[in-house]
Amino acid sequence: MRIALMATCLADAMFPSVARATVTVLERLGHEVVFPPGQTCCGQMHVNTGYAREALPLVAHHVDVFEEALTSCDAVVAPSGSCVGSVRHQHATVADGAGRHALAGRATAVAARTYELSELLVDVLGVTDVGAYYPHRVTYHPTCHSLRLLRVGDKPLQLLRAVAGLDLVELPGAEECCGFGGTFAMKNSGTSSAMLEDKMRHIRETGAERCTAGDASCLMHIDGGLRRAARETVRVAGDGAGHGAPRTVHLAEILASTRAGVFA
Known part of the structure; x- marks a missing residue:
C-alpha cells in the first residue's frame, strides 16, 4: 500500500x-x-x-x-x-x-x-505482529478519543501482546480519563490534577517501567506528572530516590523498536 x-x-x-x-x-x-x-x-x-x-x-x-x-x-x-x-x-x-x-x-x-x-x-493491513522487540514491563492507557470516539477497542493491546520481550500488565481504572483534555487541563487545573494523580497512582500500582498510549497529548500530560513526582521524591528523600520511576512511550515507538535497537 x-x-x-x-x-x-x-x-x-x-x-x-x-x-x-x-x-x-x-x-x-x-x-x-x-x-x-x-x-x-x-x-x-x-x-x-x-x-x-x-x-x-x-x-x-x-x-x-x-x-x-x-x-x-x-x-x-x-x-x-x-x-x-x-x-x-x-x-x-x-x-x-x-x-x-x-x-x-x-x-x-x-x-x-x-x-x-x-x-x-x-x-x-491485517497485522498484529510487526516484528517489534521491547524488553520492558508496559501498561496501556486507552485515551478517551481512541476509546470513545474511534472505538479502537483492544487493537492496541493485540499489537502489544505480539511484541517480543514485552511484559504487558493491566492498568487499574484504565478507562478513566488522565485529566488532559487540551485546554481543560488549564481551565480546570484542580480537577485535571486530581484526575492525573489517580492515573499516576494506578500506573505505579502495576509496577510498569513504561506507560503507553496512542496519543502524544495524553502521554505528555502523564509524563509531566510522573517527572514532577520523581523530582519531588528526590528532593525529599535524596539522590537516587526517583530511580526506576515509570515513564511514558508512544505505541508507535514501541512497535518501531527491534532487537537491533530500541526506538525509545
Missing part, C-alpha cells in the same frame, strides 16, 4: 520521534509512506474549545491536502486517536454548520480513508 502520513502538529512540533516511528513500522511491513508537505493543524483544538468558525479554514485546508494525497495513496494514517477522531467526527460537522455542504461531503470522503495507527495495522 501507499499511505499518506498525517503527522499531527503536536508530533511535528514536540514529538517528531512518534511520526518517524510510524513511518518505520509501516516501511518495515513493506508499505510506502509519503508525507504531504502542505499539511497543518487539523483544527481539533479550535473546535474543542468552541471556535468552530476559526477552525473552518483549517478543515478546508486539511481536506484539500489529503484529498489530493488520496489520489495516489490508499489511506491516511495518524499516530493520534484524537486527531483522527476530529477528522472523523468534527470536520464534516464544522463544514455543514458553516453552510459549506460540498466541503462537508469531501471531508466525509477523506475521513472514510483516514485511520489511527492501530486501526490501520489491525483492520486494514
Whole structure:
C-alpha cells in the first residue's frame, strides 16, 4: 500500500520521534509512506474549545491536502486517536454548520480513508505482529478519543501482546480519563490534577517501567506528572530516590523498536 502520513502538529512540533516511528513500522511491513508537505493543524483544538468558525479554514485546508494525497495513496494514517477522531467526527460537522455542504461531503470522503495507527495495522493491513522487540514491563492507557470516539477497542493491546520481550500488565481504572483534555487541563487545573494523580497512582500500582498510549497529548500530560513526582521524591528523600520511576512511550515507538535497537 501507499499511505499518506498525517503527522499531527503536536508530533511535528514536540514529538517528531512518534511520526518517524510510524513511518518505520509501516516501511518495515513493506508499505510506502509519503508525507504531504502542505499539511497543518487539523483544527481539533479550535473546535474543542468552541471556535468552530476559526477552525473552518483549517478543515478546508486539511481536506484539500489529503484529498489530493488520496489520489495516489490508499489511506491516511495518524499516530493520534484524537486527531483522527476530529477528522472523523468534527470536520464534516464544522463544514455543514458553516453552510459549506460540498466541503462537508469531501471531508466525509477523506475521513472514510483516514485511520489511527492501530486501526490501520489491525483492520486494514491485517497485522498484529510487526516484528517489534521491547524488553520492558508496559501498561496501556486507552485515551478517551481512541476509546470513545474511534472505538479502537483492544487493537492496541493485540499489537502489544505480539511484541517480543514485552511484559504487558493491566492498568487499574484504565478507562478513566488522565485529566488532559487540551485546554481543560488549564481551565480546570484542580480537577485535571486530581484526575492525573489517580492515573499516576494506578500506573505505579502495576509496577510498569513504561506507560503507553496512542496519543502524544495524553502521554505528555502523564509524563509531566510522573517527572514532577520523581523530582519531588528526590528532593525529599535524596539522590537516587526517583530511580526506576515509570515513564511514558508512544505505541508507535514501541512497535518501531527491534532487537537491533530500541526506538525509545
